[in-house]
Amino acid sequence: MSDAEQSGVVRPDATSQEMYDGGMVVRREVLGDAHVDRANANMDSFTEDFQDMITRIAWGGIWTRPGLSRQMRSAVTITAMVAHGHWEELAMHIRAAVTNGLSRDEIKEILLQTAIYCGVPSANTAFKTAQEVFHEMDNAAMDNTARADRGMDQNS
Numbered sequence: 759m760s761d762a763e764q765s766g767v768v769r770p771d772a773t774s775q776e777m778y779d780g781g782m783v784v785r786r787e788v789l790g791d792a793h794v795d796r797a798n799a800n801m802d803s804f805t806e807d808f809q810d811m812i813t814r815i816a817w818g819g820i821w822t823r824p825g826l827s828r829q830m831r832s833a834v835t836i837t838a839m840v841a842h843g844h845w846e847e848l849a850m851h852i853r854a855a856v857t858n859g860l861s862r863d864e865i866k867e868i869l870l871q872t873a874i875y876c877g878v879p880s881a882n883t884a885f886k887t888a889q890e891v892f893h894e895m896d897n898a899a900m901d902n903t904a905r906a907d908r909g910m911d912q913n914s
Contacts, residue, residue: 766822774814781818788821788828788854828858833868840872840884848884852891862892 767780786794801809821831832855839848855865865888873881 766824767818777814777818778810779818780822781813781816784821785813785817788817788857789850790853790857793850829855829860829864832858832860833864836865836868836884837872837876840869840880841876843880843883845883845887848887849891852888853895856895 767777782794797809821828826834832851835851836848836855839845839851852865856862860868869881869884869888872884
């Protein structure tokens, strides 16, 4: 197995730019272009070092590693967000988990597991957060379907 297969873009000879570029690819795949574009658009001289760091280290250094599937990484990340009460980040990572292939039932099971190990009050908030995310996703899907249907009617 090559170094790249064992460690993603994190190799002893990887440049900072390679880590950034690899991280940006995964960040966009997991969070979506719209989210990443918003984060970059809101970046200023105060936050640019932080954005660079999370792209290189979290996304380029960790999320590119082949040792865990993206689904497993999402499960771990959801659990960490619940454990620490990071609700906005939880919402973002629930969306990402769906993008990474986790079903709503699997996310529910992860949240049930967090009730035992992170506490019922935290899981309660996590379930409310997930419910809101799924509601937003369903509404967006219905809006897209309605727009597509209107477009088809106009083209018929």
